[in-house]
Amino acid sequence: MTLFPSFESYDLFIALIFGITTYVAFFYFKYFTSSRRLPGPIPFPIIGNLETYYVDDIIKVAADMQSKYGDIWEIRQGSERHVWICRADFAAKLLNPAYTNNNYLLRTTENEGLDLMDLTTKGMIYNRDIDGWISNREFVRQILVSPKFLRHATNETTKLFAEMETYWSELGPETELNLIDWMMRFMTDSTFITVTNERVYALANYYNKIPNSKGASHPAALLHESEKFVNCVRSHFMATLFFKDTNKYLWKLYPPYRRKSKKLLSDVAWLYEKVHEIIKERRKEIRNLSPEELSEDILTLMLVSNNGVNDDTTKQIAEDQVQSTLYEVIGGGIDTTSNSFCYVVYYLAHYPEVKEKMMKEIESVFEDVNDPITYENLKKLNYCEAIIKEASRIMPTVSVLFRVNDKADDIEGHHFDPSTLFKIYVQGIHLHEARAHWKNPKEFDPDRFFGSNAKSVQRNSLLPFGGGSRICPGKQLSMLQMKQLMVLLYRKYDVELVDMDAPIKFVSSVVNHCEELPVRIRLKKLE
Ligand code: HEM
Numbered sequence: 001m002t003l004f005p006s007f008e009s010y011d012l013f014i015a016l017i018f019g020i021t022t023y024v025a026f027f028y029f030k031y032f033t034s035s036r037r038l039p040g041p042i043p044f045p046i047i048g049n050l051e052t053y054y055v056d057d058i059i060k061v062a063a064d065m066q067s068k069y070g071d072i073w074e075i076r077q078g079s080e081r082h083v084w085i086c087r088a089d090f091a092a093k094l095l096n097p098a099y100t101n102n103n104y105l106l107r108t109t110e111n112e113g114l115d116l117m118d119l120t121t122k123g124m125i126y127n128r129d130i131d132g133w134i135s136n137r138e139f140v141r142q143i144l145v146s147p148k149f150l151r152h153a154t155n156e157t158t159k160l161f162a163e164m165e166t167y168w169s170e171l172g173p174e175t176e177l178n179l180i181d182w183m184m185r186f187m188t189d190s191t192f193i194t195v196t197n198e199r200v201y202a203l204a205n206y207y208n209k210i211p212n213s214k215g216a217s218h219p220a221a222l223l224h225e226s227e228k229f230v231n232c233v234r235s236h237f238m239a240t241l242f243f244k245d246t247n248k249y250l251w252k253l254y255p256p257y258r259r260k261s262k263k264l265l266s267d268v269a270w271l272y273e274k275v276h277e278i279i280k281e282r283r284k285e286i287r288n289l290s291p292e293e294l295s296e297d298i299l300t301l302m303l304v305s306n307n308g309v310n311d312d313t314t315k316q317i318a319e320d321q322v323q324s325t326l327y328e329v330i331g332g333g334i335d336t337t338s339n340s341f342c343y344v345v346y347y348l349a350h351y352p353e354v355k356e357k358m359m360k361e362i363e364s365v366f367e368d369v370n371d372p373i374t375y376e377n378l379k380k381l382n383y384c385e386a387i388i389k390e391a392s393r394i395m396p397t398v399s400v401l402f403r404v405n406d407k408a409d410d411i412e413g414h415h416f417d418p419s420t421l422f423k424i425y426v427q428g429i430h431l432h433e434a435r436a437h438w439k440n441p442k443e444f445d446p447d448r449f450f451g452s453n454a455k456s457v458q459r460n461s462l463l464p465f466g467g468g469s470r471i472c473p474g475k476q477l478s479m480l481q482m483k484q485l486m487v488l489l490y491r492k493y494d495v496e497l498v499d500m501d502a503p504i505k506f507v508s509s510v511v512n513h514c515e516e517l518p519v520r521i522r523l524k525k526l527e
Helices: 009-033 055-069 112-116 130-144 147-171 179-196 202-209 220-245 248-253 255-288 298-306 319-350 352-365 382-394 426-430 451-456 475-490
Strands: 072-077 080-085 174-178 400-404 409-411 414-416 421-425 493-497 505-507 513-516 518-523
Touching: 055 072, 055 080, 055 400, 055 421, 055 426, 112 220, 112 248, 130 298, 130 319, 147 174, 147 179, 147 202, 147 475, 174 179, 179 202, 179 298, 179 319, 179 513, 202 220, 220 255, 220 319, 248 255, 255 298, 255 319, 298 319, 319 352, 319 382, 319 475, 319 493, 319 513, 352 382, 352 475, 382 451, 382 475, 421 426, 475 493
Parallel strands: 080 421
Antiparallel strands: 072 080, 174 518, 400 421, 409 414, 493 518, 505 513
């Protein structure tokens, strides 16, 4: 005897339809009657808003939403609320600079993909263990802002630029090149030297690929390894963005995303093994060298602090944190500085009067074209700094900042449960038409940041390096490097865009990647 003799497949179907209809009706009843609902597109049950799945279009989506829904709105990925903030004053609590009594120290909610990469209890960027994050961050920050390290980085940049010039000179006195490709290579080499004191030959590798090049002076095996290394560092960075922004069911179940996640994780595993070897080797070297013989790269400084060579016990980094912290310091600066510098070059080409004023400043500090570049002199380049700020205001490389609240909180009269994900829309704030953060926000005008004007910048209205407790610890270093590149490039070369009518070609995502910037570089005739 069956329990339900008359319950056939038709009844099952009807029951299923009834169940789904009730669930959907209940979902929308709750949604539309919720007093906490913010403006935003109506989500689907379970899935949320489809727009959140197209991660490559995130900025276009954000701009459309800002114009439709205003300065605070929500969108859902699955059942997770993403609250977007598009006004400097609304972001005040989220960008609190304190380490204590701050409800917004976290950057992400729990995330299985980032767990798999072993990043949620280690390093800085995605570390959810607040004490561990503060200790790693303070350790790295102190190195990155120390004049000794910045001087070392300045010297290495000068040497590397000279190497890049030898490749350019072989290409002829006037050459066309895709600046973003060269910059990515340049920054990869420069970052590896300053962070690990290891060469990865990214520039040499790239140059050797150029047809008719004569400069193959590095063993092929080394070039192959180094190219893989560089690609895997990039995969590490891309993997963090992928896992942070992609719903876990998509990367677990949807075949194209599953394949992508497997490829990224296999690159990451290869990189972890290589970095582990580098760290092991460096430990051996350190044991055999006296403190005076040690190099001043970040890896050595991290290991020395753990080896008891450094007596200063306030500067310690836990043994198991070295590896993750290292990737972040390597990955944090390559794409960001390369892209930001390309945007500077783009705007300088379009604003000759700005370029002229910049040249005057450079010539006033470095009278001769061969004057050595020092950290102290670079600090004097206030107008160059204003240009970088203005280019990053109009075209920020990082366009979204993330924060998560630990406890329930109210912002602008809206109540938020704990673990709500907030997204601060940097471009939306920088180019806000109505709020008057900036006069004529779409106009390129470095004078906004020059002389006495620099003092009247509204709080949180300029965020290319983020803000608050999690502001970029590499800010001083990358500002210095970009100023140095401006001097090195423009005092010796004329730089033109190949196509002055072409808009900046970039892929808009959390990081705005410049896809291509063809430039013509001509060695200046010097008197
Ligand atoms: C032009 C170059 C750069 C730009 C535009 C940039 C931008 C940013 C932004 C927007 C953030 C997020 C801040 C926030 O959430 O408020 C960030 C964080 C970070 N950046 Fe940078 N950055 C640059 C260069 C660098 C460099 C050179 C390094 C390393 C040497 C670096 C390492 C990091 C790290 C480790 C974090 C995470 C900090 C934390 O969560 O505590 N960045 N950066």
